[in-house]
Amino acid sequence: MAGLEDLPIEVLEHILLLLDPIDVAQFAQTCSVHHFLLYGGPDSQHMWRELYLRQPFDDPRRCYTPLGRPLQKIDWKLRLQRIMRARAVLTKVSACRPEERCDVLQTLIDMVTHIPPLTHPEGIELSMNHVWTTAMLRGSALIEHEEWQLSPEEQQLRARLHTYFGLNASDFERQKRTASRAFVYAMRNYRYDNDFGPFMMDGSGRVNWVHLRAVHHVMSMHIVPDTEEAATAVFNVFPMSMPWTQSIIPNGINLEEEQDWAGVEGKWQCxxxxxxxxxxxxxxxxxxxxxxLSWAYLRMLSGPLILQASESEPLQTDIFEDPDFVEVFRSIYVELRILGTEPDPDHPGRPRINFGGSLDGHAIFVGSVKVTADDQIRWRFVSTPPECRACRIDVDMRRYIDLR
Structure with missing residues (x-):
């Protein structure tokens, strides 16, 4: 009686491609011949590539990094294995071993950030990676459960993934919103060490995703209505959720030769x-x-007025629970133009972009875009109204937080 080993390799491969990757991995354990076919043969990468492309993911050959560069050499087997392990953890968080938490979180972040770019701002081509990751995260407790004792690295990775995802049901809870406000408005979280922004306190300029996640939460709750419908929605799509992390690279544009590689010029809603x-x-x-203080005295100030407070005293968050508490949300429109670029030795092909422009037609607007030490895109600008040279507003922002 004929068995599987008697089937032609082509037929066996066709059968395997109809199976779930987990089943294929289990099949490889049935005998040494099958194991060699999937893990040791010269065509094993071909088999894993075909298996990967049959999954509901983006084709990695069409994917770009957040800095607009295509992915380099693709290890199809390793890539699919990591995603399948992440899928298992998303389905059952308790199955995640402590030593693999960072790898699982990084795998999901790679799925979100390594995607095909849009070719036009009005493009509607959804990333399959985004669709899959969103569907898996909304049915999982991975980014909100409190069973793990997270290391600093795990905290950063989970906050980053949560920021990319957007709002989940627990973000609409009052205590969660209060916690984010408490972090964002605590002046002790802003120092020269982190350039008074959502960056690490070690002076490296790397993004502090725990801080940025709190900023994202505070801002998002002004964009998404705080209603029962929004809180119970399957997924809230808004300009600070996952679909808006997709890069835009017009056809025919070579970012390595493009001065405005970050798409600075144009009209922005801030x-x-x-x-x-x-x-x-x-x-x-x-x-x-x-x-x-008289206006004349303000004009005499040669530097910022800094007040000191005791950081040993606990901060009382009751102020954010007060029914009379008011948090103002505003949007302004700015027209930006490039003033010039400066080479960045640490990031060839991605020079620092200096820009200027008008703010509602009244103020002078100058700033820059550069790549951080951890390969994030940092926007920084200073608005100096002509009638108020002593008043300066320094704002650090990330592009996906801006609403274009």
Missing amino acids: SFCFVDHRELLIYNNFNVRTVW
């Missing part, structure tokens, strides 16, 4: 929120007396 400065000072335990 959104921001803030609280009353008196409430900000009270929350941060500043001992403040009411002082009236």
Whole structure:
């Protein structure tokens, strides 16, 4: 009686391609011949490539990194194995071993960030990686459960994945929103060490994703209505959710030769929120007396006025629970133009872009775009209204937080 070993290799491969990758891996354990076919033969990568391309993922050969570069050599087997392990963890979080948490989280981040770019801002071609990852995350407790004692690296990776995902059901809970506001408005989280922005305190300029996740949460809750419908939605699609992380690279553009590799020039919608400065000072335990300063005195100031508060005192978050608490959300439109570029030795082909422009037709707008030490795109700009040269607003932003 004929068995599987009697089938032609071509027929056996065709059968295997109809199976789930987990079943294929189990089949390889049935005998040494089958194991060699999938793991040791000269055509094993071909087999894994065909198996990968039959999954609901983007073709890696069409995918680009966040810096707009195509993926290099693709290990089809390893790539699929990592995704299948991540799938198993998403299905059953308790099955994740402590030593593999970082790899699982990084695998999902790679799935989200290594995708085919759009060719036009109005493009509607969804990334299959995004569709799959969104579907898996919304049915998993991976980014919100509290059973693990997370290491600093795991905290950063999970916060990064959560930021890319957008809002989940727990983000609509009052205590979660209060926690994010408490982090964002705590002045002790802003120092020269992190350039007064959502960056690591070691001075490296690397993104602090825990900080950025809190900023993202605070901003997102002003864009998505805080309603029962939104809180129970399968997935909230809005300009700070996963679909908006997809890069836009027009056809015929070679970013290695393009001065405006970040797509700076054009009209942008910039959104921001803030609280009353008196409430900000009270929350941060500043001992403040009411002082009236004349405009003439303000103009005499040669530098910023810095107030100090004790960082040993706990911050009382009750202020954010007060029914009278007000957080203002505003959007403005800016027209940006490139002023020039500066070479970045650490990132060849991605020079620092210096830009300027108008803010609602009234203020001068200058800033720059550069790549950080951890290969993130950092936007920084300073607005100096002609009628108020002493007033300066420094804002650090990431492009996917801006609403174009």
